[in-house]
Amino acid sequence: MGDQLMTDNASTTTTTMTMAGAINAGLRAAMERDPKVLLMGEDIGALGGVFRVTDGLHKDFGGDRVVDTPLAESGIVGTAIGLAMRGYRSVLEIQFDGFIFPAFNQITTQLAKMHYRSHGNITLPVVIRVPYAGGIGAIEHHSESPEALFAHTAGLRLFSPANPQDAFDGIQQAIASPDPVMFFEPKARYWDKGLVNTGAVTSRLSEAASTIDIGRARVAREGTDVTLVSYGPTVRLALQCAELAAQDGHSIEVIDLRSISPLDTDTVVKSAKKTGRVVVVHEANTTHGIGAEVSARVSEQAFYHLHAPVLRVGGFHTPYPGATFEHEYLPNLDRVLDAVDRVMTH
């Protein structure tokens, strides 16, 4: 799982992990903490999932807790709802982003609404893990970013980690949440490595799981000229842009939203008021998307601080194209820097 760098005490155990490894370790910690935590999905057992995120968990926890389900996404989510009504906390793996749609009805009409419908008498602490986004040269339905479709639905929380630390903390916080959480995992970042403090979240969760707030954004880099807002797979790109822009004398602030629902408007607006220029970057097509929501909130709350319109850089309003197109379709350094130039010269 990685090299342990130092071990002072439980709260400062820092290890190098890939994001996939960090999620795996987070799942393991949650399962060890709570016997009611189950994993369900297609091929997550002996195979360890098509991305190996559940590697070794079937062997260690058994087939009753790491459950290979029938190949039916609606069934996976629907049965998790019933299990949740019996007190089980299911963590579901949807094999690929583009395969979540058979479960769309269960997620939006049932999972999202049960707490409301029941006046809070029924809580459904279900986590839906979705390996998402592109950049891996895959065939159709394996590279999509459908998060806006779910962010539009009241009753769901959406989280997307951009690094191993947030993946490790986030998956455990998602499992601890009494609300349904969709956990969007940027599959192109699965093998990126980073330092993970494995102690902090664990001790916080065991003390006060119910008070954990997974809705806060993170200022990933401080700057003064332009705010780049991103999440998940494109945070690394935003940081690279900031590095390059610095060579041109532009100071870029990078905000990693982490939580897509709720959006941490305060952190974004605070930054927008400081820089006066905002560019939102994500892989999903920009039409009716998360960037549009960020842009609207910034214009509503920081209008007189803006020196330029809020711009969006993302996918186009087309189906996700064949993999040979994806490096033009997806935001890249040139396209983000172009947007930075445009807000700087407006």
Next chain:
Amino acid sequence: MAPSTRTLIAPHAREKHVDTHGPLSEDGLVRLLDHHGERLEDDTFSRFADHLTPEDLRGFWRDMSVLRAWDMEATSLQRQGELGLWVQSLGQEAAQIGSGRALRDPDFVFPSYREHGVALTRGVDLPNILRIFRGLEHGSWVPNEHGFHLYTLVIGAHALHATGYAMGLDRDGLVGSGDADKDGAVVCYFGDGATAQGDIAESLTFAAVNNAPVVFFCQNNQFAISESTTRQSKVPLADRAKGVGIPSVRVDGNDVIASHAVSKWALEHARSGNGPVFVEALTYRMGAHTTSDDPTRYRTRADEQYWAERDPIARLTTYLDGIGELPRSFRDEVEAEGKALGVRTRETVRGWDKPATMEMFDHVYAQPHATVQAERAFFERYQNSFADVQGQG
């Protein structure tokens, strides 16, 4: 398990040239009380009805009669503008009361939205159901207090919840322990239209491979709004279960005794750890789909007359009367009970105040969500701004 084969078929199905083994045929129906009020024997299922005393049967008769009186009252309330919509259970009393009275405390029910009779058997106060249809809320009872989940309006979606819940019962060791006070099963009610939904197919698969204690109780009331069951299936609906290895039974859903016997068998099968069961109760939706529907556009008077002669309450009246077990005094008592419930329902419904507007923001999430909090705060200020103006005016 196959009782005597019958090839009767409903008039509208005959008109549509359905073969006699289609989804509206009476092939293989378990029937213990025919529409003339005659008791019948069944090699397999009679023994699940042998325990029923005349007092038990009078109890069924009371439940069905009170339910029908109340259902009529709710329809009147809708016509008078007190409810936005009403969904009648008229004609399905035997399937619902017969099965509902086979339930025990540890069992849990996932209803569709027409199961008012089952709600009655689970102790839900019937007038309370109308809060949903008056637009006051989406769920007006606490499921765990009754072992009766909220109504689900998305057809078939709840069958997966039922299956998951049953998988949970199994994991919790509450199935097949041999302790009658502990072992439970889950009953999922749905209709003929639902059998065409993918969620029903997925539920059958998940229940089968997990050996989950679910009784899939399909009330084939012959119509999905206007569409005949022949538009949902080429074969009897119970046959759907065969393909996934779930035992299934067809029962005359207008025969409360057979509905009870088959349900009792099915529940015992599931509670004992033998896995899921599929019951198809062939009945007839005597009313409209809802108060917004107009059945005259898609079915004939002859069809309705045919099924009126097979009324689930009338046949039990004939039978009990024939054996001298339905005294006038009891009938009067039940009639008074129905009327009193009607009066109470009317007064209750008219007495309900609109909930406070800000309640629409409650319980979207279990923990505070920034967007909901911000919008709630905005709307509260907005609402209060009118109060200020009025105060100043």
